[in-house]
Amino acid sequence: MPLPNKEQNQPSSSPSPSASKKGKLYIVGIGPGSVEQLTVHAKNVILNADYILGNDTYLDQIESLITTQNVYRSSMGQEVDRAKEAVKMAENHVAVMVSGGDANVYGMAGIVIEVAERNHLDVDIEVVPGVTAMLAGASVLGAPIVTDAATISLSDLLTPWEVIEKRLDLASQADFIISLYNPKSRQRTSNFERAIEIIKRHKPAHVPVGLVKNALRGDEQEFIVTTLGDVLNYNDWVDMRTAIIICNSDSRIWKSPHGDKIITPRGYQKKYEY
Template identity: 70%
Template sequence: MQSQNKGKLYIIGIGPGSVEQMTVAARDAVLNSDYVVGNGTYLDQIKSLLDGQEIIRSHMGKEVDRAKKAVELATENVVAMVSGGDANVYGMAGLVLEVAEHQDLDVDIEVLPGVTAITAGASVLGAPIVNDFAVISLSDLLTPWELIEKRLKAASEADFIIALYNPKSRQRNSNFRRAIEIISQHRDGSAPVGLVKNALRGDSQEFKVTRLGEVLDYDDWVDMRTMILVSTKNSRIWEQDGIERIITPRGYQNKYDY
């Protein structure tokens, strides 16, 4: 389907994995694109929006090829590059813009945000991130593990709430354990920890609430679809009707009575 207008490139965060969790702007952009480019997993999650567009599917490890193809097509077409979660949070926005910059792409580029894994997971767990937090990926495919260790240590010492992305894969099955060991050197074992798998993905969603000293009991349960939130010494677990949630106080309790 050829556009009659000058090309345009959308870089779209599709959120946790369902059309219902996408922004209206993101849905409209997909529906009105000539081409939709993305990882097959993400395209499957928005298949109800794919009707009439040309679809270009690829798989993990082909990110550079996807970015180059999207930029090439955008010279004369309206193109949607889809990315899971938010395209700026370990997503495709940076790579696509780098390729566009390198090729001096002269079309309108619009990045549309999406619900991230940390905010999706936090909503499942209650209110664990209402204060300062850090997001750290445990994937050392593109970032040296030595640098990841420095970031884990710094965030732990500064008492940030810490979100761990990409905790384990078949090739990286020890990084999660190593990360928890580093955090535990600077944080009390009683700190609440939430683990969310497939956040906001319907019946496949699962979550656990535990404490830092016991979180490695779930080592075998953790995989690439899991996001872990390590809270602070001020956070607490609240049980309501058999469901455990994490509350991290924002600080109102120090100024107000409620």
């Protein structure tokens, strides 16, 4: 469905310096993608914004909250332009930059605040947290993340692959639970397989792995519970919408009557009887 007529596809002109209203800049994590998964504060901020900025996917996900707000949308890959526009709008208006998941986890918080610093923005900036893909996926899988964990993005657009490989290697050696972000795209088809081969050097084949596609997005959600030894059997199933959680050597799969769950013990069994 189209957004209201106030939507803007091109950068707006700078707000008038004579405007009496002092601005504010919000950077809002919208969580997994459904309005029901927004925090109450995030929802209120969006509803009361003068301007909302984001890429097409995220704006479509919150479309039901857009009424009289001005909308600036752009496509993936235009994050810098979007951040510059948000800073410009926030000088005299309440501007909201929306970001999928949590804005601090591979989201828009970093670039927006960098641009604000570079432009000496003199208004309050508030980052509103959201449920990130690792936590959304974990909630579907049961209890795979209850102890030390690492998040590693497999996108080498901004981070050299050599750095990603080192992080994968060291996190696996330390037996961290590892959540993989951005596992595969049309241009990056081999990074997921390469990452699994690195992790296999240090983690045993029986380690549980959870794959969740479209986590907490209603009927679109799908998930697979498997092991590190077998996960590449699902290589063709993995895409950019897939959250991947590779557990530690203590984790196990529970064949629950209501579907497979992953349990990572935190250590209570070593101290208590239950």
